[in-house]
Amino acid sequence: MKTIYMDYQATTPCDRRVLDEMIPYFCDIFGNxxxxxxxxxxIAHKAIEKARKQIxxxxxxxxxxxxxxxxxxxxxxxxxxxxxxxxYKLEGAKIITSPIEHKCVLESCEAMKREGFDIVKVPVLENGIIDLNALENLVDDKTVLVSIIFVNNEIGTIQPIEEISKICRKRGVLFHTDASQVIGKIPVDxxxxxxxxxxxxxxxxPKGIGALYVRAKPRVKLMPLFWGGGQERGIRSGTLPTPLCVGLGKACEIAQQEMHEERHRLMELGNYFIKKIMDNLPKVYLNGxxxxxxxxxxxLSFEGIEGEALMLNMPDVCLSSGSACTSDSLSPSYVLEAISDREEIAHSSLRIGLGRFTTLEEVEYVSSKIIESVIKLRAISPLWEEQWNIQKK
Amino acid sequence: MEYSKEVMLRYNNPQNVGSLDEMDPDVGTSVVGAPSCGDVIKLQIKVDENGKISEAKFKTFGCGAAIASSALITEWIRGKSTEEAKQIKNKEVAEYLSLPPIKAHCSVLAEEAVDKAIKDYFTKKNGGVDGKIN
Structure with missing residues (x-):
């Protein structure tokens, strides 16, 4: 069975050009x-500094x-x-974040709550964008940090980074953003x-490498998580993995060269996908x-059907859903819950992630498969039957 | 989620999907679960003059395990007396389908759907009194 990968927000395949660039740094250029x-x-040091520049x-x-x-x-x-x-604990003990952050941000904030910090979540509007007015009112003298995800990993909404930045600068509050989902997709400053x-x-x-931009002027003070040889300005001790650093650098370079074209290609593919689904199926909602x-x-959320059942009908397609049935904890997506008071929106959701290697043929196949599956499952859904009866009346 | 062959068989080709006339005095109907929880089973039985379940129909909103559990239980209760049908336990459904532990609640819901449909049948039969069954 040939599988089609449409889960590019979960992870992406390593580009061959990236791997080619990395290979020499495993066995040949191995120096610390x-x-x-x-x-x-x-030589290894030079390679790393090149990667730093590319990023x-x-x-x-x-x-x-x-x-x-x-x-x-x-x-x-x-x-x-x-x-x-x-x-910055002595300067204040309040951190502002949002309910649609990645788990690692939310859990880090929880950890700081246990150390005495006040964690405040700025509300999110129905379209998945944070409420800027609310943020403006929340930022006060006690606030040391605002952390807002640049692009959410489930719904793909872009937060108003410029406006958030202005609010933070005005009050002299540090601003952190998790930009994992946005780098290389749209221009980022x-x-x-x-x-x-x-x-x-x-x-x-490659997996296993990331970076943190830390503004130096004026310097952002960061207490490290662990201690060692003081590499990376003392913020992150440990010998750098040269091949991985080189890979991240190359990935950034390719993204920069191809971003413009790729962005338009994916926008066209995505819009075509959405239109085809919406033209062929009633009661489908775009989340975000x-x-x-x-x-x-x-x-997308498909009224009357459950996400895991939908994916089960297309085992050859890799997708994901915010449904509780797909999570180990049996709780639905907290991101979708934050933007809608209807819990079934999360259960009925499907995330389709298109990326660099997605073709029009794949989009045609998967969209047709989704339409066919939704029709099949709605035929056995008591909720859809109810819908139908209400409409007939 | 990796499901057993028995689950996939029923997910791909579920038997007994459909509805019976709710107004028919010989039909008992139940709706269990909630959309906000991600599972809803609607199950209906028709009981013949000998007290046997002659027809069982279902419709399910839920994951593969929920669909398979409701399909299987309708297969099992057909031809049984209401008393026998009430004896079917969720554990038997879960075991037959080799449901992963996290999906056990789907079989619980299927058992509940059968119990409630039988109860509804008797409530209707006895004019609001839910007769000998309890």
């Missing part, structure tokens, strides 16, 4: 990049030294939130923020915002 006494170390170019910052390598955006988010909280988390595997790079979203992330 922190060994400055010999040529093996120096900083993509996120539009001048000084590559503002980039700190980490193991991924989970670590970057943990460092940013806990690092700021523990460094990290200088609007003080801290920005980046992931390798969401951008056709139709305009303010990254191309390639499509989250």
């Amino acid at each position: 990049p922190h060994s400055s006494t010999h040529i093996a170390g120096t 900083s170019d993509l996120i539009m910052i001048e000084d590559p030294n503002d980039i700190v390598f980490t193991s991924g955006s989970t670590e970057s988010n943990n460092i940013a939130i806990q690092g700021v909280a523990r460094s 990290a200088s609007l923020t003080d801290l920005m988390s980046i992931s390798g595997h969401k951008t056709y790079g 915002d139709m305009e303010k979203r990254i191309p390639g992330c499509i989250n």
Whole structure:
């Protein structure tokens, strides 16, 4: 069975060009990049500094030294939130975040709550965008950090980063954003923020590598999560994994070169996908915002059917759902719950993730398969029957 | 989620899907679960003059396990007396379908649907009094 991958928000395949760039750094150029006494170390060091430059170019910052390598955006988010909280505790004990953050941000905030911080969540509007007026009112003298996800991983909505930045700058509050889902998809200007988390595997790079942009002027103080040789400006100790760093750099370089074209291609494919589904099926809802979203992330709810049952009808297609039945905890997506008071929206949801290697043929096949599956499942759904009866009356 | 062959068989080709006339005095109807929980089973039985379940129909909103559990239980209760049908336990459904532990609640819901449909049948028969069955 040939499988079709449409779950690009979960992870992306590593681009072959990225892998090719990485290969020499495993066995041939293996020196410790922190060994400055010999040529093996120096070559590895140079490769890492090149990667740092490639990353900083993509996120539009001048000084590559503002980039700190980490193991991924989970670590970057943990460092940013806990690092700021523990460094600035004396200046205030309030962190503002949103209910639609990634688990690692929410859990980091929970951890800080146990250390005495006040965690406040800014409300999210029905389209998945945070309420800016509410944020403005929430930011006060006690606030040390605002952490808002740039693009949500489930619904793909783009937050108003510029406006959030303005609110934070006005009050002198640090601003962190988890940019895992947005890097390489649309232009991103990290200088609007003080801290920005980046992931390798969401951008056709390798798994196990990420980065954190840490503004140096004026310097953001970050208490490290663990201690060691003081690498990465003391923020993240440990020998850097040269091949992975090189891979992340190359992934950023490719993304920068191809972003413009790829963005339009995916927007066209995605819009075609949505239109075909909506033209062929009644009562389908797009979760999130139709305009303010990254191309390639499509989250739909199909009234009357459950997400896992829907996916079961297409075992050759890799998709995901916010339904409780697909989660180990049996709780539905908290992101969809935050934007709708109807819990069944989450149970009936399907996330379709298009990416670099998605073709029109795949879009045709999967959309047709979804239409066919929804019709089949609605025929056996008591909720759809009820709908139908109400309509007939 | 990896399901057993028995689940996939019923998910792909469920028997007994449909509805019976709710107004028929020989029909008992139940609706269990809630849309907000992600599972709703509507189950109907028709009982003949010998007290046997001659027809069983269902419609299910839910995951593969919920669909398979309701399909299987309608297969099992057909031809049985209401008393015998009440003896079927969710554990037997879960075991037959090799449901993963996290999906056990789907079989519980199917058992509940049968019990409630039988109860509804007797409530209707006895003019609002839910007769000998309890």
